[in-house]
Every structure is written in C-alpha cells, then in structure tokens.
Amino acid sequence: MIGYGPTGATLANLLGARGWRVDAFDRAPDVYAQPRAVHFDDEIMRLWQQLDIVQPLSPALTEVRGMDMLNADGQMIFQYTAPPSPGPLGWPLGFMFYQPDVERALRAAALRYPAVRAHLGVEVTAVEATPEGNAVVTTLGAGGPEEWRARVAVGCCGARSLTRASMGVSLFDYGAHQPWIVLDLLFPTDPGLPAVTVQYCDPRRPSTYVPMPGLRRRFEIMLMPGDDVATATSEAQIARWLERWVAPGSYTIERAAVYTFHCLVAERWRQGPLVIAGDAAHQMPPFLGQGLCSGARDAANLAWKLDMVLRGTADASVLDTYQEEREAHVRTLIETDMYLGGIIQTTDPAVARERDRLALSNGAPTSLTPEPPPIGGSLCSNGPRDRRPFPQPVAADGTRFDASLGDGFALVGTIAPSMKATRVLEALGARHVPTIPDALRSWFEEVGARGVVVRPDRVVLAAVADTNALDHALAPVAHYLKPGALRS
Numbered sequence: 001m002i003g004y005g006p007t008g009a010t011l012a013n014l015l016g017a018r019g020w021r022v023d024a025f026d027r028a029p030d031v032y033a034q035p036r037a038v039h040f041d042d043e044i045m046r047l048w049q050q051l052d053i054v055q056p057l058s059p060a061l062t063e064v065r066g067m068d069m070l071n072a073d074g075q076m077i078f079q080y081t082a083p084p085s086p087g088p089l090g091w092p093l094g095f096m097f098y099q100p101d102v103e104r105a106l107r108a109a110a111l112r113y114p115a116v117r118a119h120l121g122v123e124v125t126a127v128e129a130t131p132e133g134n135a136v137v138t139t140l141g142a143g144g145p146e147e148w149r150a151r152v153a154v155g156c157c158g159a160r161s162l163t164r165a166s167m168g169v170s171l172f173d174y175g176a177h178q179p180w181i182v183l184d185l186l187f188p189t190d191p192g193l194p195a196v197t198v199q200y201c202d203p204r205r206p207s208t209y210v211p212m213p214g215l216r217r218r219f220e221i222m223l224m225p226g227d228d229v230a231t232a233t234s235e236a237q238i239a240r241w242l243e244r245w246v247a248p249g250s251y252t253i254e255r256a257a258v259y260t261f262h263c264l265v266a267e268r269w270r271q272g273p274l275v276i277a278g279d280a281a282h283q284m285p286p287f288l289g290q291g292l293c294s295g296a297r298d299a300a301n302l303a304w305k306l307d308m309v310l311r312g313t314a315d316a317s318v319l320d321t322y323q324e325e326r327e328a329h330v331r332t333l334i335e336t337d338m339y340l341g342g343i344i345q346t347t348d349p350a351v352a353r354e355r356d357r358l359a360l361s362n363g364a365p366t367s368l369t370p371e372p373p374p375i376g377g378s379l380c381s382n383g384p385r386d387r388r389p390f391p392q393p394v395a396a397d398g399t400r401f402d403a404s405l406g407d408g409f410a411l412v413g414t415i416a417p418s419m420k421a422t423r424v425l426e427a428l429g430a431r432h433v434p435t436i437p438d439a440l441r442s443w444f445e446e447v448g449a450r451g452v453v454v455r456p457d458r459v460v461l462a463a464v465a466d467t468n469a470l471d472h473a474l475a476p477v478a479h480y481l482k483p484g485a486l487r488s
C-alpha cells in the first residue's frame, strides 16, 4: 500500500481483519499533525464501528448540529438542522472531529493484525506492474532502496499520487479551482461562537466558520482577486480576517494555509494489479465534508472485492466494478459540492440578491435535506433502496444490528433461497439472518421485500420479494465467481 493516510489506514484494517499481509509505506514519520478534514458522516461512523475504533474516538467527537447559510445582511437564506439521533444508520448523521485523532486510532487498530506492517518514513519511488500481473514497489528508507513484490499495490497516496502517475492516468477536471485560506484556532476557554457551521454567503468576502471539537475552531476565508497571497496568512492579516468574530490575542493560530479546492476524478482507477483510492482517485471541495469520507468508502468497497480475488473466489475483473460503483457516487458528491460552492462563493452582488430572493421566496430560509447518493455499476439491483447503505437499528440495550450481520455478506429476511442461490450465497460466505427486527419491518414493507442481500460494505445489493427475484439479484455477483468457488 502506497500512503498510510486515512484511506490507506482504513484499507489496511479491513484487509488485516481478513487475514491479508499488508505492507503500508508512508514517507512521513507520523500522521499529518494538522487536520484537513473536520467532518465525517454516519456511514463512516458505522465503518469505524466495524473497525472497532468508536470507543477510543468518541470522547474527541462532537455531533453535527447543523449549518446556517447567511446572506450579506446576516439573514439566514438556507439552513440544515441535524435530525434527531440516531439516524437510519444507527448513529447521528454527522460528527465533527480532529483528523489526527482518527488517523492515530486507525493506525493503532491496525496493530491488532500482525500481518499489517507500517513502514513510516519510507518514500515509494516507483510502482510498476510486471508482465505476469504482479506489482513491484520500490522504496527508499533509512536502509536504502528496496524492492517489494505484491499481488496488488493500492495507491492511497493522496492528491499528487505517484501510483496514478505510474498508471499513466489523467484527471477529469470539472474546472473549479478556488483558493481559500484555512485558519485553525485554539482558544484557552469557550469562545462563545456558534455551535453550528456558518456559511457567510457575502459576495464581498465569502467565509465559513466551523465549530471543531473542544476549544478548536476553524475559519475559512475565500481569497478574492487582488488579494495578496504572500501576506494572506501573516499574523496581522489573520487578525484582520477574523476581527468580526474574535479579538486578536484571544486565540493561538494552530495553522494558517492557503488551499486551492479542486474538483477532479481520475479517468481510470485500476490497471491490472495497480489500484488507486481516496484523494489519489478524486478530489472535491470541503463544502459537504466528503473527501475523507469518500476515501473511506473506497476502502470499504475495495476490501471485500480484493479479498475475494486474492482468495481465488472471484475473477480479478470484479475489481473493475470498484470504479463503476464508486465513481458514480463521487461524481454526484462533487457536482453537489459545486452547486453548494456556487451558492456560497457568489461574488456578483446582483446574482447574490437573486439567490437570496429565490431562497426566501417561501417566506422562510430554504431547508437543506442532504440525500446521500447511490453507488453506480451493475452489481446491485435497481430497487428504490438498493445501492444505498442498509439501515442499522439500535436495540433498547444499545446493540447495533450490524453485530448480527457479521463482517461479510448477509441475507436478511424470511425468504428461502433456491439451491442455485444457496450455492452463490455459500461461495460469498453469506450469513443468513432470518429474523427481521421490528425496527426494520416498515423498511421491508415499504420496498415490498421479504429478503435483503447486504454486502460487506453494508450496501444493499438487492431487496427481493421472492425466491426467483433472489436468483435474479445474485446473478451479477455470481458472474464473477470462479467455477471452483461454487459447490457442485
């Protein structure tokens, strides 16, 4: 694995749990000390639940309360209010966090698997595929250059990915490149700032305030034409940027940096034994807080497919479904990010006035109700809830339903599989959970299902009404299974 950031460390855990030897290389000697991401959603918390890092992380997390979007007059034009918790996936819909905490927790969790080895302070200098279809990774560490052979090399090496470059892959560019100043502040006591994220959609200077956990707060200030980039992060200028919110000297500046947010998607995510994931495969602005989340989803999608291929259960071509599924999801998020960015980053006063008029046309701020997108590809069926995460009810004693599903495929419901379906489910190692918890009955009724096939990444493969429909729904996965994997 090239890169041991959040994407790489998530994948290392998921592969380690399945018993695979993972060598993870990172040029940095420790986790990156400054946060970039500040938000993750309920789907990612559910993944942390699977990786068993919720307990060490919980004290350092705060629940997302909402987001207010204000116009130049300070009037609310759009609003997102977090719904009651837990949400359908068994957790609050979002969390604010301190990225180094999550990266440390992921790395500590990976230590449980002796076959996962982190090589820190080691630069990867080359990544290649051999004619036989294996990967060769060349590294440079304290002991000099070394060559490593592996069945697969996954490039989780961030925006300037060496793996992506080695694959000769170009980036699809949505053409949105906006520089912002990112300021992370630490206060000695509660600064009394809002408990929700605030987008100041002021065409004179779009800005963002983010309540991070504890006494940390983030401000993001959009750079405008004519700004002097060289002095934009000087202490004096920071005091000027922040004077409308906080007094100079009342905070310590933990980090001040200019980031240019891009909207990019790699044209190809896999080439033989070389695969890319996370920022190496896609980049998006932080308006939805989904970049790190997307890398974690890549890891969850890739892990079970790699496991099946390495085990010899599935043909390597199943890895092509990784890009089909994940790219569709990522592109929808990027396009939504661009839409939101368009609202926030408006600098034309006339356009901003029209935006405000439309947003307030019902006499109240427009309510934002984010709807997570479905994954793409042709592995999953096309029912109304397929391709999306399966809900996770929480029992009265606090037990979450995923504990019943295990870490692999599961068939939930009263449906009796045919002989054919049974063979496929056995090859997938699926667990049958015949009892539908009361909290899921309305979900089953709404989709008219008696059975649901849930994938290891908790995505609904198919919700089916009868035995024939189950046979049909399993056919796309069965297509990738090697004949030897199926009991005769």
Ligand SMILES: Cc1cc2nc3c(=O)[nH]c(=O)nc-3n(C[C@H](O)[C@H](O)[C@H](O)COP(=O)(O)OP(=O)(O)OC[C@H]3O[C@@H](n4cnc5c(N)ncnc54)[C@H](O)[C@@H]3O)c2cc1C
Pocket (backbone or CB within 6 Å): 002, 003, 004, 005, 006, 007, 008, 025, 026, 027, 028, 032, 036, 037, 038, 039, 040, 122, 123, 124, 125, 156, 157, 158, 159, 161, 162, 182, 259, 277, 278, 279, 280, 286, 288, 289, 290, 291, 292, 293, 294, 295
């Ligand atoms: C200001 C800002 C705010 C953000 N807010 C959010 C948010 O709220 N929510 C969210 O989900 N996302 C957010 N993001 C995005 C998020 O930070 C990234 O998507 C995420 O960190 C990407 O993780 P990654 O593991 O794919 O890559 P990275 O975090 O970039 O990790 C890549 C790793 O690979 C290593 N590496 C690279 N090349 C080599 C090499 N040749 N040899 C050895 N090691 C190598 C690097 O040292 C690094 O450790 C934000 C980003 C920014 C900039």
